[in-house]
Amino acid sequence: MRTSVRTGRAGRAEREGDVLAVVSQSGPTVAFYDAADDRLLDTIEILAEPHELCFDPVHRLLWCSSAYRSGYYHANSGPRTEVTVIDPDARKVVDVVDLAPEHGPHGLALDTRRGLLYVSVEGTADRSGGVVVVDTATRRSLGRIDTGAPGPHWFVISPDGSTGYASNKEAPFVSVVDLDEGTLTEKIEVPGSEGLDVSADGSRVFVAAPYASFSGSGDGPSPGIRVIDTSTAAVTGVLPVDNVVFPVHATATGKVLVGELRMVPDGATGLGRHGPGRLTVFSAATGDKLGEAEVGQFPLTITSSPDGALGYVACVTSSTVDIIDLESMTRLGSLDVARKGEPGAHGLAYIPKAD
Numbered sequence: 001m002r003t004s005v006r007t008g009r010a011g012r013a014e015r016e017g018d019v020l021a022v023v024s025q026s027g028p029t030v031a032f033y034d035a036a037d038d039r040l041l042d043t044i045e046i047l048a049e050p051h052e053l054c055f056d057p058v059h060r061l062l063w064c065s066s067a068y069r070s071g072y073y074h075a076n077s078g079p080r081t082e083v084t085v086i087d088p089d090a091r092k093v094v095d096v097v098d099l100a101p102e103h104g105p106h107g108l109a110l111d112t113r114r115g116l117l118y119v120s121v122e123g124t125a126d127r128s129g130g131v132v133v134v135d136t137a138t139r140r141s142l143g144r145i146d147t148g149a150p151g152p153h154w155f156v157i158s159p160d161g162s163t164g165y166a167s168n169k170e171a172p173f174v175s176v177v178d179l180d181e182g183t184l185t186e187k188i189e190v191p192g193s194e195g196l197d198v199s200a201d202g203s204r205v206f207v208a209a210p211y212a213s214f215s216g217s218g219d220g221p222s223p224g225i226r227v228i229d230t231s232t233a234a235v236t237g238v239l240p241v242d243n244v245v246f247p248v249h250a251t252a253t254g255k256v257l258v259g260e261l262r263m264v265p266d267g268a269t270g271l272g273r274h275g276p277g278r279l280t281v282f283s284a285a286t287g288d289k290l291g292e293a294e295v296g297q298f299p300l301t302i303t304s305s306p307d308g309a310l311g312y313v314a315c316v317t318s319s320t321v322d323i324i325d326l327e328s329m330t331r332l333g334s335l336d337v338a339r340k341g342e343p344g345a346h347g348l349a350y351i352p353k354a355d
Contacts (some may be wrong), residue, residue, distance in 0.1 A: 003231070004028065005163060005248070008242040009166060009343065010035070010098065012036050013036075014307070015035045015036040015305070016036050016353070017036075017080050017274070017352075017353030017354075018031065018034075018035035018036065018305075018350065018351065018352050018353050019032050019034065019035055019041065019088060019129055019350075019351040019353075020032070020033045020035050020312060020321075020335075020348065020349070020350055020351070021033075021053055021055070021062055021088060021346035021348070021349045021350075021351060022321055022335065022337050022345060022347070022348055023050045023051065023053060023064065023314075023343075023345070023346045024050075024053075024219065024262075024316060024319065024337050024338070024339045024344045024345060024346070025049055025050060025051070025343075025346050025350070026319070026338075026342035026343060026344035027043075027045070027050075027339040027344065028045065028047065028048050028049060028050050028066075028341050029043050029044060029045055029048075029050075029339060030043070030044055030046055030053070030064060030086060030224070031043045031192055031337055032088065032091055033335060035305070035350065037246075038080065038265040038323070038333050038335060039274070040288060040335075041091070042091040044086070044091055044093065045095070045341055046064060046066070046086070046093060047066040047068060047082055047083050047084055047314065048066065048068075048069060048080070048163065049066050049067055049068045049069065049070060049076075049080065050064050050065070050084070050346070050347065051064075051065045051066065051105075051106050051346055052065045052106060052107060052301070052345055052346070052347040053108070053347035053349035054108035054110050054117065054326050054349060055088070055110075055349040055350070055351050056112065056117070056136055057109070057112060057227060057352070058108055058112050058115065058136070059088070059136055059137070060089060060354060061085055061086065061087060061094070061136075062085070062086040062087075062088045062147065062246075062349055062351070063083055063084070063085060063086075063108055063110075063117060064083065064084045064085075064086060064347065065083050065105040065106055065108055065119060065257055065347075066078060066080045066082055066083070066084065066105065067079065067104050067106050068080055068104070068106060071151070073151070073153070073169070076268070078097045079103035079122060080104070080105070080343045081098055081099050081100040081101070081102060081103045081105070082096050082097065082098050082099070082105070083096075083097045083099060083105055083108075083119060083134075084096050084286045085096075085097060085139060088349075089168050089350050089354065090288075095105035095139055095325070095330070096233055097134065097139050097140075097141075099119065099121065099134075099141060100122065100286040101118075101120060101287065102121040102130075102132050102141075102352070103122060103161075104121055104122030104129075104151075105119045105121050105132070106119075106120050106121075106122075106153050106154070107119070107152070107153060107156075107166070108120075108151075108155070108156040109132040109154035109155050109157045109164065110157075111161040111179075112189065113161060114161055115135060115136045115137055115268065116133055116134065116135065116136065116142070116161075116179075117133075117134040117136050118132070118133060118134075118136060118155055118157060118164060118196060119131065119155075120147075120152040120153060120155040120166055121144075121152075122150065122151050122152075123149070123150040123151065126260025127146070127153055128145050128147060128148050128149055128150060128331055129146075129147050129148050129150050129166075129168075130144045130145055130146045130152065131145045131147060131151055131152065131155055131164060131166065132144050133145065133182075136354070143182065145164070145177050145179070145182045145183070145184070146173035146184055147166045147168070147177060147184060148171070148173075148184050148187060149168035149170075149171035149173070149175060150168075150170065151168060151169050151170060152167065152168055152175060153167055153168070153169055153173075153194070153243075154165075154166070154167045154194070154195050155167075156196055156197050156198050156205070157179065157180060157198070158198055158202045159198065159200065159201070160202065160231065161179060162165050162175070162178070162179055162180055163176060163178065163179060163230070163257055164176070164177045164179050165177075165196060165198065165205050165207075165228075167191060167193035167194060167195065167208075167269045168197045168205060169192055169193070169194070169211045169229065169254075170192055170211060171192065172189060172190065172192060173187035173188055173189050173190060173192055174187070174188045174190055174193055174196065174205070174228065175187060176188060176233055177227070180212065180304070182304050186233045187224035188228055188233055188234065188235065189235070189259045190207055190226050190235065191207045191209050191210040191211070191212075191221045192207040192209060192210045192248045192330060193207050193208060193209045193211060193226075194207075194209070194211060194212060194245060194247075194248075195207075195208045195245070195247040195248040195249075196208065196231075196244055196248055197248050197249050197250040197256070197261075198250060199250050199254070199256075199284045200250060200251070200252050200253075200284070202230060203229070203230055203231070204227055204228060204229060204284060204291075205227075205228040205230060206225050206226075206227060206228075206239070206246035206248050206250060206256050206284070207225065207226040207228060207248070208223070208246060208247070208248050208258070209221070209225075209226050210223065210224055211222070212244045212246065212261070216271070223241050223242075223243060223244050224238040224239060224241055225238065225241065225242055225245065225248060225258060225282070226238055226292050227239060227255065227287065227342070232262055234347055237287060239256070239258070239282050239289075241258060241260055241280060241289055242260065242278075243260040243261055243263075243278070244260070244261045244297065245258050245259060245260055245261070246259055246261060246300050247259040247300055247301050247313075248302070249302035249303055249304060249311075250284055250306050251304045251305060251308040251311075251326070252306070252307070253308030253336050254283065254284045254285055254305070254308075254310065255281050255282070255283065255284060255290065255304075255326060256281065256282040256283070257279060257280075257302045257304065257311050257313075257326075258279070258280045258281070258282065258302075259277060259279060259295070259299030259300070259302055259313055260277060260278040260279075260280055260299070261273060261274070261276075261298050261303075262274075262275045262276060262277055262278060262279055263297065263350075274297040274298050274317045274318075275297070276294045276295065276296065276297065277294070277295045277296060277297060277299040277313070277315055278292055278293070278295065278299075278326035279292060279293045279294075279295050279299065279302070279311060279313050279322070279324055280292045281311075281326060281329065290329075291329035292329065293324050293329045293330065293331055294316055294320035294321075295320075295322040295324070296313070296315030296317070296319075296320040296321075296322055296334070296345075297315050297316075297317035297318040298310045298317035299313050299314070299315050300314055300345070301313075301314040301345075301346055301347055301348050302313035302314070302348070304326070304347040304350070305350055305351055306350065306352060308326065309325070309326060309327065309333070310323060310324065310325065310332070311323075311324040311326050312324075312348055312350070313335075313350050314345040314347070315344055315345055316343055316344060316346055317343050318345075319336065319337050319338035319339075319343045319344050320334050320335060320336055320337065320344070320345060320346040321334065321335040321337060321345055321348070322334050323335070
């Protein structure tokens with residue numbers, strides 16, 4: 001496993017002791033990098049097919065979902081039921097929480113004030129997908145909230161912890177759930193959806209749509225970021241993009257980071273192949289485009305530093321994480337997280353140093 005290290009980065013001193021955790025699905029591993037100089041610090045083995053990461057700053061634990069025994073959505077050998085708990089300081093697995101009979105855990109969202117972790121899970125023939133509620137202190141399931149669609153994938157919550165939003169790949173709506181009552185309250189119409197996130201002030205939800213089916217038909221609505229007004233639960237606009245989008249991330253400083261997947265012609269097969277992806281940045285308040293930067297192949301997960309200065313883009317096909325200065329939109333470095341030559345960079349978590 002190689003890592004590209006760059007020097008002279010602004011804010012290096014402020015990031016001393018901070019760590020970036022990165023999933024490699026093909027590892028299957030979680031790798032830990034020094035956020036100040038990009039050095040690889042450690043790598044730990046975990047359950048097969050790790051997907052997303054979520055850092056709990058209260059208990060200083062890292063949660064990792066594992067969705068399938070092998071493969072990916074719509075092409076796998078069967079779902080897993082576990083979420084792994086990792087001590088990011090000792091860099092070791094401390095627990096494996098089995099959510100069975102719930103299965104296909106993917107999206108993770110944390111309410112630190114109430115000590116609750118929300119885990120999106122897939123449905124069955126007789127019940128829709130939903131969100132499992134986990135007590136972060138006891139690591140026990142407290143129940144489940146149905147989302148009304150078979151495959152809720154990404155899940156985010158409002159800043160006050162009262163409302164949750166689930167994107168649904170095939171279902172033509174975003175599910176809105178009341179987290180206090182544990183009920184589905186709204187279905188906001190969108191043409192199938194991928195990643196989503198909530199603005200820092202809770203006033204808007206940004207949703208990548210439509211669902212990326214890779215059918216190649218070219219039919220259907222154009223890709224874009226649907227903007228939902230949370231006060232009215234209605235789509236009020238679309239941020240334009242040129243390509244299919246999977247990840248969406250809202251920074252603490254009012255920017256929306258979008259990962260565009262780009263395909264290029266392949267004359268040998270007549271099919272497209274992955275070209276360099278693109279990070280596109282918008283203002284959360286105005287929707288104005290602020291800039292763009294080239295990244296690796298198939299951007300799948302995005303996060304940012306707590307101060308909003310840096311963006312991190314995990315690209316699953318190239319298995320790299322690009323580090324982008326969000327003011328100048330320049331690439332400062334790239335982490336190579338490939339294992340055994342296989343692709344797989346996915347979940348990300350920024351872990352500030354302990355007080």
